[in-house]
Amino acid sequence: MIAVPAREEAARIGACIRAIARQTCILSSCLHPLFGVVVLVNNSADNTFAVAAEALQDTQLPFICLDVELPKAQAHAGGARGLAMDMAADWLEEGGHGQPGFILTTDADSRVPSDWMGLTQRALACGAGAVAGRVRLDDDEEHHLPADLKLRRCHEQLYEQVLLELSARIDPVPHDPWPNHGTASGASLAVTLAAYRAAGGLPDVPCGEDRALVDALRARDIPVRHASEIVVTTSARLAGRAKGGFADTMRRRSEVRDSPGDDALEPLANAVRRYAWRRRLRKWHAGGTLGERVWAQPLRLPATVEEQAREGFGAFWRRIEAASPILAKAPLHRDLLAAHAAAGRRFLDGLDDVYSRSSKASR
Template identity: 30%
Template sequence: MLGVVIPAHNEADYIGACVRSVIEAARHPALAGEQVRIFVVLDSCTDATGDVAHALDAHVLLVETRNVGVARATGAAAALAERARWLAFTDADTTVAPDWLVQQLLCRADAVCGVISVTDWRGHSDAVRENFVTTYRDADGHRHIHGANLGVSASAYSLVKGFQPLATNEDVALVEALIAAGVTVAWSAAPRVTTSARLDSRAPGGFGDALRQVSRRLAATELKTVVLTACGR
């Protein structure tokens, strides 16, 4: 069995598309009918995220921590309790490719770090989009770590005792622990997901925060250029 874990905090607008994309990935013929169970972990939700997930037959778990590390660990524990051999993680504002799970398994590694793409840049300047396009390495051998596109074998996950209860960078901490333990990590561009570049992203220190930092830096640079030009320098 393969377990897919999706942490969520008030993601009613996004969770449906996310779960449906995982369901499609679970039906890929290359999986040869292996069971895939989806675990949506509601963390302090006050909206209809759970109702949407329930309607799509996802397993819904509840935590009240506002801590993504705890949420991911809770989902992983539930999957392991049901004898999952592989754990795949994504985010509620993300959709996965139809061959997402297949490509993770084809890496034949203990853990897989995949890449992300963005198709909707509403709310961001062209400069922010261009910065991402030109600086993000979308190729095998990258060194990106995204909780939105991460896979790990049950044995490797258990070896390092899983996610730490961190409110941010829990994915980085897990991968660093896996590397320190000497397990094989694939840095692959084959497992693909499309994630949100929304301005009201939930996770502190996540992709949304990174985009906001880039936006502020570029705005400051543009302002400095304008001032220097005005001063004749």
């Protein structure tokens, strides 16, 4: 099932739906027996619903297309996507007759590639409970972005790749191996029906609902794969529909040069410390030896944390991160991104040298 929330997207929703219909899996009939598209048009003042309904009819795919006026408290990106995904989950559950299925979601201003569903199915078949795809900006629209914003995005992406590789080297996770990416975006997110139900559905937040869902899955130790081979194209506009969303963030960074970035792009030393502690605690938690180790004191944690360490590792680590001042996140200033990326690359080279010497010594 595919869930697409839309609000005042008459100019883009048609291309979104046509891209969905071009899936090679659809054309080769290798989909789950029950497949359909749910488009939830909410609180729109334009003709998004009419455009979407016509495009869906042209595809000849099973679909539900609704035009709703959500109450103010729910009329946001998270509320609309959650309702669309819940409808997709119910449809899948009612018609699937107990067969395993999954829900994908994308944005009305995005265009998925023809292998989107096939690659997603492959990643889920390898044991992931959810799969997040990469997002690239529309080339024509990106070309018109302010030069300073494009430079900043370039530096952020380079540093993000360094941090992700460091994380994979220091604390490797089998279900999400390098190369991967750091995006959890509603433009390309898939979750099995079982995982979606286990997480309690999409978290009820106004924005950032995609990241919140991934966090909820991780807290339950449900494997999430960030698949670099899945690449979805999305709008590079600065005037978005969702307050606090991607377009809103880009506009703010364009208007305010020193606006903070993603807190995952933290100083290199902080990141390395985080990955090292996560590796230690993951190992001790899996081995049942947390009670034999000294870790609460160096992380400046209250003693009660040790008494509550019987939960799964995902929930445990999330609580430790939130409680430890040593692990508090702070975004790196944009002017330091390039320098920390270069330092991180040297650090990785050093790890390669250590590994090489160790391998030669063991022969």
